[in-house]
Amino acid sequence: MKYMRTLSGIVMGVLLLLLSGSVSVGTEGENLEEIRHVLLLNSYDQRMTWVADIVRGVEEVLQPDKNNLDLHIENMDTKVFHSPEYYRQFFEYLKVKYANIHLSLILSSDNNAFDFLRKYKGVLFPDVPVSFCGVNDFHPNQLEGQNDFTGVAEIFSARKTVDLALSLHPETTELYVINDYLITGRAWSNNIEKDLKGISPKVHIRHSENVSISELMQEISNLPPTALVLFGVYFSDRDGRYYTYEKIGAMLSASSNVPVYCLLEFNIGKGVVGGSVISGLYQGREMAETGLKILNGVAPADIPVKMKGSNRFIFDYIQLERFGINEISLPAESYIINKPYSSYEEYKVQFWVVIVFILTLLATVLFLCINMVKRIRAEAALRDSEERFRQLANASWEAVLIHEKGVLSHANEMFFEMFGYTPEELAGEHIVSVILAKESVGEVQNRIENSLTSSYEAVGRRKNGTTFPIEVHVREVTIQGRDVRMSAIRDLTERKIMEARIAQSEKMEAIGTLAGGIAHDFNNILSAIMGYSELSLSQLEGNEKVRYNIGEVLRAGHRAKDLVLQILTFARKSKxxxxxxxxxxxxxxxxxxxxxxxxxxxxxxxxxxxxxxxxxxxxxxxxxxxxxxxxxxxxxxxxxxxxxxxxxxxxxxxxxxxxxxxxxxxxxxxxxxxxxxxxxxxxxxxxxxxxxxxxxxxxxxxxxxxxxxxxxxxxxxxxxxxxxxxxxxxxxxxxxxxxxxxxxxxxxxADELLPTGNESIMFVDDEPAIVDMAEKVLTNLGYTVSGYTSSSEALLAFARNSEKYDLVITDMTMPHMNGDRFARELLALKADIPIIICTGFSEQITEEEALKMGISSYIMKPVVMKTLAITVRNALGKI
Structure with missing residues (x-):
């Protein structure tokens, strides 16, 4: 036993010596290696699943901490902000922020960032190579004169997806393709149409129209059982309502009674069957792998742009079951989500607990060995670490400071620039009362005393006494055995101005919506008031006092009409x-x-x-x-x-x-x-x-x-x-x-000579008072009037005897069937019937659109008798 213990001790000593030598080389090399800066420029907001997947793929491949890389991420958010002024300001922002940062590589996701770099990289980041991904409609001529660009193109597999879908559903007669009408959506529609050229002649391909989301969902729900849906990209409907890709995919799939296939990975799991999809994760990985080649010395010009290979077949097991699709019919490389666990899946937690426990024991032993080596080299590395921190802190556009119980220890250049002090003026000062406005001092002091380190907002105060909003991020760190706080301070002035503008814009939108509703109802009320007043004046002889009183009512009605127009103008609902x-x-x-x-x-x-x-x-x-x-x-x-x-x-x-x-x-x-x-x-x-x-x-x-x-x-x-x-x-x-x-x-x-006639007129309005008033006014002008308060009943009466009517006057906003749809049904029955549309307020159809569809006249409520008489006569005169 004595010899066994001796032998064991010798073996352990040799093992520790080997570990010490290998770790020593690695640690020393890591400390001597210079940090390289990489910028990831995303076209959209990182909260989008697509962008988040790209970022995750980049981080999995680059492993910044392991490879001594500093990864900077900037999100352009061009789905919401895309004006020329925004791009100009974003250019200035990058110019200032990265003026003192030497970039070794730029990663670019999606078209807007790609186009931005093609235009401005020569000024912002000359000679910095670029690896891109997610670029739609890529063509090699886009890189003419750009020898330092390469990457992976975003090429969807519409043909592969549709071919597989048709083999799984051979009874298909219609393919309904959904894309929005933004720039990306239109581009996808064109590319899908080209990709599907020459597909089975028995399948009719139909693209979605530029409609509201509710109309699109209704269209999907009405598809026949032999139809399929191919979902591309959809971010905004006709009315400017914006949706995340995940939310819109779930909404449209929920409306469909037929299988929905897609071309983007993040739509799967929301009611979509699946398809050969573009994966943000794989796009990010491909881009990062190309970037690693560049960082290792390969010239971008020697790396061809990858045009295919980043898509894969993914399906949802729940939807496969729903539509009776057998897994055997799917391609062999398909990946299926939501699949029931196997016996291994049921016990894999216990299995991996054991594995992890063993690995943890091994890692603990290894960690202890490494720590023994690191402790020997800690003091030498500390000086290098402090210098590196100082350089990084001075390169930051945020104010960074280190303080112990509120007393300033160190700060970067941006801190002194932001608050207007010199380092000598604040050396050893209790900075809370110096750099903060009075209303923030107490709260921040309480945070320091109670060791609260969550981020918070406060009011800063410069040396000249001016105040400004700030955001403070705090972290407790240990430096040379002392527990201190590291705080990063950001100036929120520009963000607060932007938030105020957005809030004001939302208020104006709400006012506009309210104004539209008020205008419609109020103009209907005014129609009855002014109509009956004019009718009374036309029938009242003598009694000037009564005529005067009614005239005052009529004049007040005109003022109310102008007031409604004023409200609509203020709310930007009318020109x-x-x-x-x-x-x-x-x-x-x-x-x-x-x-x-x-x-x-x-x-x-x-x-x-x-x-x-x-x-x-x-x-x-x-x-x-x-x-x-x-x-x-x-x-x-x-x-x-x-x-x-x-x-x-x-x-x-x-x-x-x-x-x-x-x-x-x-x-x-x-x-x-x-x-x-x-x-x-x-x-x-x-x-x-x-x-x-x-x-x-x-x-x-x-x-x-x-x-x-x-x-x-x-x-x-x-x-x-x-x-x-x-x-x-x-x-x-x-x-x-x-x-x-x-x-x-x-x-x-009553004082004017109005044009009259003897034709037959159908008058339709959902307000009984307006119908009654119009019947009396038009009857006084000599016409035969048939009044209806239901557009459905009026359409049935017209269909039974269309020759009876010489003219139709209809309200625009009515239950069950609006005026524009009612007019289309009438024109389908009798193409030459003159139609007049009256409306109190409507955003559904403009006067120009009404005239194009065959409407004779488009007039706003309340309609005075003279206007009605002349409009009716002009419409009948066109027959």
Missing amino acids: EEKRPVQASLIIKEALKLLRASLPSSIEIRNSLYSDSYVLSDTTQIHQIMMNLCTNAGKAMGDGGVLEIELSEVELDSVLITSMHLDVEPGRFLRLTVKDSGVGIPEELQVKIFDPFFTTRSKSQGTGLGLSVVHGIVKDCRGAITVESEVGKGSVFTVYLPTIEPDVDTRATV
Whole structure:
């Protein structure tokens, strides 16, 4: 036994000596090897499964930590942001961020990043080789003059997928191909059509139309049992609604009663049968393997672009079972997900627990041996590590600092640049109270005292006293045996501005949706009010008082109609149209709103001396008043006097020059808004009309109000001036050129001679009051009228006796069958029937589209009697 123990000790000593020697060489080589920087530029957001798979494939192949690589990942997110200005700003962003970073390799995924690098790499990263993947419609001529580009093209296997699908479903008579109508979707449609050329003549290939997602789902659900679906790419529908590829795949598959095949891997498992699919993981791996060759010294020009081989057959076992597809019929190399476990699968956890336990024991022994060697070399490596950290920290675009209990120990150059201090000024300082605004000091101090290291937002303060939003990422580390904190600080100013703009955009979209609904219902109500008023005036003789009263109702209806149009214009639901506007009427309406919104302690005085007209838009005049008066109210706080004066003035060239106005000589409407508020400092008066400039906090204003007013005034060929003194208030004066208004043709119908007729008219509207009113109005004009409140009943009546009717008038928005579909059914029965569509508001069809499909006229509610009479006569005259 003694000799056995001795022999065992000798063997163990030799083993440790061998391990020590091998580890020593590897560790020393690793420490001496220079870190190489690799940039991965993704076209889309990394949250997309496709991009996430590419990144995973790249990391699996490159193994940055093992190969001493620093992998930088930038996501362009061009599915959402793709304007020229965005690309320009992204170019500047990369230029600044990587100015001091020497890249050894660039990896590029998908077309937008590929095209961006082809255009800008020569300026941003000259002589840096590129390996790409995911490029649709790749052609070798795209690399002319680009000798340092190579990679793997994204070529889908539509023909392989469809050939297999047809062999699995020999009864197929129709193939329905789905792609969206964005650039990528159209390109896929064209390539699929080319790839499927010459396929079985008994199979009819049909591509999806540019419709809403609900219409597309309805189309899929109505496919016959002998149809198949081939799903390509779909990111946005006709109405601009965006979806992730995974979500849209699941939605469309759920709507289908027939098998759905696909060309992209991440759609499988969401109701799709499968296919020969493009895999983001395999695209990323192929690209990274090419990149490794380049890093190992192979020139990109000597590596041909890989055109095939990165696709594989993948199927969903659940869908195979659902449609009775036998696994034996699938290609031998197929991979099947969701397959029931075998006996091995049932016990593989226990099996691998044992294996892992054994491997863990072996790894523990190996780890202990390696640690013994590493401890000997730790001190020498520490100096190299500190220098490497300093270089990396200074290259970062984030502020990086090391502190112990809030006292600054080390910081990179970006930290001192961001906060405006020098290293000497902050040496040994307790930086919490120095670089943070007062409202953030307490919270951050609490985090330090309680060892909280989660990321958080705070308010930073520069040396000059200005504050700005920041994001802090904290990590506890041990340096030379001491527990310290490493913090990375990011300036959030640009991100906060972008978030505010997006939030404002979403608010405007919500307002637009609300405005559309209000317009439709309110115009229906106005149709009845104005129609019955006109009908009463046409039938009422004598009794001028009653006629006057009804006339006032009618005039109020016209004002309400204009108000609805104003709401739609403000919400961008109708086109802005300049026309003669009597400013005094709009100002009076605005004053009513202001009185309700301003504090009662603010006295409003108005002097409106002019009823002249200007060429503008009612919404614009309203915006001028509301923005100027709201700013005045905020300047006065809880009390003061707000004076509004409207008058006229003649401006000649001498006055214009002396007043420094940029207008042409002539007669002008002068709007003066005067407040008794705090006033504006002289040095700020030249900036107040700049977009986003404001002296108030974010909760009190966006800095857009006065810039909007300035833009409206300039658009109307006018001018705006400001006079202000601190403590004595401000006076804003707006000059708008006056015009002579057109003769008002909106007189009461009773005073005009209206065209009449004796034809037979069908009138359809889901509002009984409107149908009743229209029957009476048209009957008074001599016509025979058949009224219906149901489009389905009206269509049945027309089908029974289409020759009875000379004209059809229909509402646009109705239950069961909308006006455009109703009109198509009528034209199918009688191609020459004249049709008039009336609508309170509709986004489903424009006037231009209505006229193209054969509609005679397209008129907006509420329709006055004169307009209805003339439109009917014109439509009948076209027969």
